Amino acid sequence: MKRTVIAAAVIAAATAGIATAQQGPKPEDEIRYRQSVMNVVGRAMGPMGAMAQGKAPFNAAVVQKNAALIDSLMGLHWNSFGPGTDKGAPTKADPKIWKETAKFKQAAEAGQKAVASLVAASKGGEEAAFKAAFGEVGKACKSCHDDFRTKEFHN
Amino acid sequence: MKRTVIAAAVIAAATAGIATAQQGPKPEDEIRYRQSVMNVVGRAMGPMGAMAQGKAPFNAAVVQKNAALIDSLMGLHWNSFGPGTDKGAPTKADPKIWKETAKFKQAAEAGQKAVASLVAASKGGEEAAFKAAFGEVGKACKSCHDDFRTKEFHN
Numbered sequence: 001m002k003r004t005v006i007a008a009a010v011i012a013a014a015t016a017g018i019a020t021a022q023q024g025p026k027p028e029d030e031i032r033y034r035q036s037v038m039n040v041v042g043r044a045m046g047p048m049g050a051m052a053q054g055k056a057p058f059n060a061a062v063v064q065k066n067a068a069l070i071d072s073l074m075g076l077h078w079n080s081f082g083p084g085t086d087k088g089a090p091t092k093a094d095p096k097i098w099k100e101t102a103k104f105k106q107a108a109e110a111g112q113k114a115v116a117s118l119v120a121a122s123k124g125g126e127e128a129a130f131k132a133a134f135g136e137v138g139k140a141c142k143s144c145h146d147d148f149r150t151k152e153f154h155n
Numbered sequence: 156m157k158r159t160v161i162a163a164a165v166i167a168a169a170t171a172g173i174a175t176a177q178q179g180p181k182p183e184d185e186i187r188y189r190q191s192v193m194n195v196v197g198r199a200m201g202p203m204g205a206m207a208q209g210k211a212p213f214n215a216a217v218v219q220k221n222a223a224l225i226d227s228l229m230g231l232h233w234n235s236f237g238p239g240t241d242k243g244a245p246t247k248a249d250p251k252i253w254k255e256t257a258k259f260k261q262a263a264e265a266g267q268k269a270v271a272s273l274v275a276a277s278k279g280g281e282e283a284a285f286k287a288a289f290g291e292v293g294k295a296c297k298s299c300h301d302d303f304r305t306k307e308f309h310n
Binding site for chain 2: 032033035036037039040043068069072073076
């Protein structure tokens with residue numbers, strides 16, 4: 001009996017926020033979530049950027065791990081740009097996201113495609129292929145940020 | 156020539172912050188990073204928590220995907236609790252983390268181990284095995300949060 005109570009409490013603690021999720025996450029939670037995803041993606045880009053710039057030696061294992069991590073993250077946050085999530089917490093999301101949705105979707109898909117190519121290239125373990133694929137990821141990041149990210153935070 | 160300049164600019168844009176990373180990330184960046192990782196982990200726990208509580212039907216594919224995602228994230232942020240990262244931005248990290256480092260490391264390892272078991276269980280696609288393994292993940296989360304997370308944010 002005691003065991004059951006503890007188990008229930010543990011599951012409740014581990015899943016706090018599910019009630020909210022079922023009603024749809026709050027705008028501030030969506031904003032924080034997409035920023036979190038981008039933050040983890042950005043950190044994973046770092047070591048690969050250093051390699052691409054020749055500031056760190058090429059390390060195939062690190063590239064493979066970080067490319068796979070970014071790939072698993074890139075699909076997560078696009079759904080967090082839903083209606084009503086343009087404000088609610090400080091954000092750099094450009095209002096254009098909710099006006100030019102087709103163009104934003106296209107930019108998101110280009111990013112995911114570039115990352116998928118980087119994952120494929122990373123499996124070969126070749127520096128030149130990595131650099132080419134990483135350059136394409138960088139272009140996709142920059143293009144989407146140029147079009148859909150404001151320079152300063154706004155509410 | 157133009158192409159080279161663009162490529163260099165793209166790489167520089169994609170890797171902004173590397174100079175900082177090489178000098179060691181700032182405490183506020185480390186705090187934001189570990190919060191980002193935990194936020195993405197928390198969101199990935201959600202659908203599994205709903206299944207464990209019987210609020211959503213068991214879905215083996217979702218469990219497998221989310222367990223793998225959490226597994227790839229769990230190892231990332233422990234290194235972001237380094238010396239000097241106990242303050243610098245609002246955080247719930249308990250000061251005990253920097254005093255009881257061995258105990259904290261043990262708690263971190265227990266969490267990673269529980270998640271690895273969940274990944275293994277998820278591959279079998281069986282609900283009972285999932286529930287048992289997920290319960291252990293919940294316990295590890297709760298135990299570490301009870302010991303090393305404060306209830307309110309502090310600076």
